[in-house]
Amino acid sequence: MLEQVISSEVDACRVLLDQLADKWTFTVFLALRDQPHRFNELRRRVPGITQKALTQSLRRLERNGMVSRRIVETAPPGVEYSVSAIGKSMSEPLDVLAQWAVRQLPSILAAQAQFDSRPESHAHSDAADLADYDTVTVRSRF
Amino acid sequence: MLEQVISSEVDACRVLLDQLADKWTFTVFLALRDQPHRFNELRRRVPGITQKALTQSLRRLERNGMVSRRIVETAPPGVEYSVSAIGKSMSEPLDVLAQWAVRQLPSILAAQAQFDSRPESHAHSDAADLADYDTVTVRSRF
DNA sequence: CCGAATCCGTCGCGATACTG
DNA sequence: CAGTATCGCGACGGATTCGG
Numbered sequence: 001m002l003e004q005v006i007s008s009e010v011d012a013c014r015v016l017l018d019q020l021a022d023k024w025t026f027t028v029f030l031a032l033r034d035q036p037h038r039f040n041e042l043r044r045r046v047p048g049i050t051q052k053a054l055t056q057s058l059r060r061l062e063r064n065g066m067v068s069r070r071i072v073e074t075a076p077p078g079v080e081y082s083v084s085a086i087g088k089s090m091s092e093p094l095d096v097l098a099q100w101a102v103r104q105l106p107s108i109l110a111a112q113a114q115f116d117s118r119p120e121s122h123a124h125s126d127a128a129d130l131a132d133y134d135t136v137t138v139r140s141r142f
Numbered sequence: 143m144l145e146q147v148i149s150s151e152v153d154a155c156r157v158l159l160d161q162l163a164d165k166w167t168f169t170v171f172l173a174l175r176d177q178p179h180r181f182n183e184l185r186r187r188v189p190g191i192t193q194k195a196l197t198q199s200l201r202r203l204e205r206n207g208m209v210s211r212r213i214v215e216t217a218p219p220g221v222e223y224s225v226s227a228i229g230k231s232m233s234e235p236l237d238v239l240a241q242w243a244v245r246q247l248p249s250i251l252a253a254q255a256q257f258d259s260r261p262e263s264h265a266h267s268d269a270a271d272l273a274d275y276d277t278v279t280v281r282s283r284f
Numbered sequence: 285c286c287g288a289a290t291c292c293g294t295c296g297c298g299a300t301a302c303t304g
Numbered sequence: 305c306a307g308t309a310t311c312g313c314g315a316c317g318g319a320t321t322c323g324g
Contacts, residue, residue: 012243015250027156062257064254093241098152101151101154101155107207164297180306181306182306
């Protein structure tokens, strides 16, 4: 029945989201999408990231087959990361999502502002939880 | 330059991901997408969710303008949630992603299996962290 | 240069109990 | 029926330190 079809999509999507949705993995993927990079190159391309976080993100992406890790024989030896074929194929649906997000962002921000500007109605939270949402949202490195 | 364009997409996408990527919100959204539902209806449609988690997810979706909350005057009174216009528009790019995920899921699982089946190479983790990934991935309510 | 290993603070989440 | 309030744990992210 219908439920079955939906649930498979749900699961597949959740798997995907779980992979990308931690704090850095998605950003790292985008930083790596244009061209291969070495470890510390990536670290510079993603300001604010820790070695630990970068390693975790790369391992995660590598495990899912999204990026490939290659040892380059130079002096001193280095490691080069690049997005794989399947990783590139993921870019397309991601771009669709990104375009939607860019277009709808104003509407979303407006909805957020409207929602936040009525502490009476059924607002339970003491506005402490909402604070970070906004700051994170507005953040744009220009 | 190019970097600027990319960064805006990154930010917009990250905002979107941050909204959907917590444990339940995305699932709740899908459960609500087909038709409006009341609170406890939703709770039954999303097995395993807590009242608290459901409330949080709904508040979050409501804040972003994705769902609407409506008080229905019956006896006893109830609350009806439904996805808004902007929420429905989000379904389209999400479907693109879902279709990709469904198609690529076998490849992803294969890559994971291959990655996990070489504890020697540069596997650092004691296979403890990997366990949950797999179980979560395989999970499908049939 | 490329990580691994450890400690530690924070927060999401679940379980439970209570309200109108 | 539709939530709110509180508690406790476990996972996650950040900072730091050590190794190949």
